[in-house]
Amino acid sequence: MTLLDGKALAAKIKEEVRQEAEKLPRRPGLAVVLVGEDPASRVYVSSKRKDCESCGFYSEEYDLLAQTPQSALLELVEGLNGREDIDGILVQLPLPGYMDEDVVIRTISPEKDVDGFHPMNAGNLLIGRESFLPCTPAGVMALLDEYHIDPAGKRAVVVGRSNIVGKPMGLLLLRRDATVTLCHSKTPNLADICREADILVSAVGRRNLVTGDMVKDGAVVVDVAMNRDEDGKLCGDVDFAAASEKAAYLTPVPGGVGPMTRAILMKNTLLAAKKRQNLC
Ligand code: GUN
DSSP states (O other), X not given: OEEOOHHHHHHHHHHHHHHHXXXXXXXXXXXXXXXXXXXXXXXXXXXXXXXXXXXXXXXEEXXXXXXXXXXXXXXXXXXXXXXXXXXXXXXXXXOOTTSOHHHHHHHSOGXXXXXXXXXXXXXXXXXXXXXXXXXXXXXXXXXXXXXXXXXXXXXXXXXXXXXXXXHHHHHHXXXXXXXXXXXXXXOTTHHHHHHTOSEEEEOSOOXXXXXXXXXXXXXXXXXXXXXXXXXXXXXXXBOHHHHHTTOSEEOOSSSSHHHHHHHHHHHHHXXXXXXXXXXX
8 A cells, every 4th residue: 555645745846836936026925814713723824824934925814803793804805805915815714603604705806716715716617617726626636646646537436525625526536537426424325335436535524434344445545534533633534544454545644635735725826926927
């Protein structure tokens, strides 16, 4: 079994991004907005700041209190839309329950939507036009490419149908000529379907959802989830020890998909900066 080393590839991508950013007339700028106190989100946001530093980007972080009215968030985003020095805007999800995520995402200018969540970018992905790609699924594709795993003609099974991961993951695999099955909480016989997968991607957020018997011999298994076990240790959806007996390729958690998501965010921000400076 070969480990899909996302940490190593992410470091390589970020170094390439840093070198390219250095050549731009103006350095790329990313604004990250966090609403409320979710501790996991806080960790993600601070790691994005570090990524910006290591890529030589300008970054701004906005910490809004949990009770901030939605109108104030929308005003902030509109202000960032108009800023010359800000190329990418990321509003950390999930937002507090009283906010309408859809309205907030639509307010982000599609040209600065480095998450690829705006309906304009999501729609362009659907119809196969150029767009900002959501960072996690794009990171998974980069990882497959790095290990010369060609999805064409393969049976790909994606577990999870979120707008952030599952749906765009399915579309990206389809674009590369995989035969894609999207599974979710209402799918009967999940184990049987997973067992057919040449490429199995799990993005649910439930520890041990994917057991060893659900993995076909020689499969590529990608674990997108970030869960914690009873000792507080990070783990994914896949029973790693059992899956490693069957899979040909497997992502570790941590050190698999997580660092790739962050690296693609830097790549998307560089792309936004280049487009906004008419360099591509
Ligand atoms: N929450 C979990 N993943 C993501 C992501 O990729 N982008 C944003 N904005 N929020 C998230």
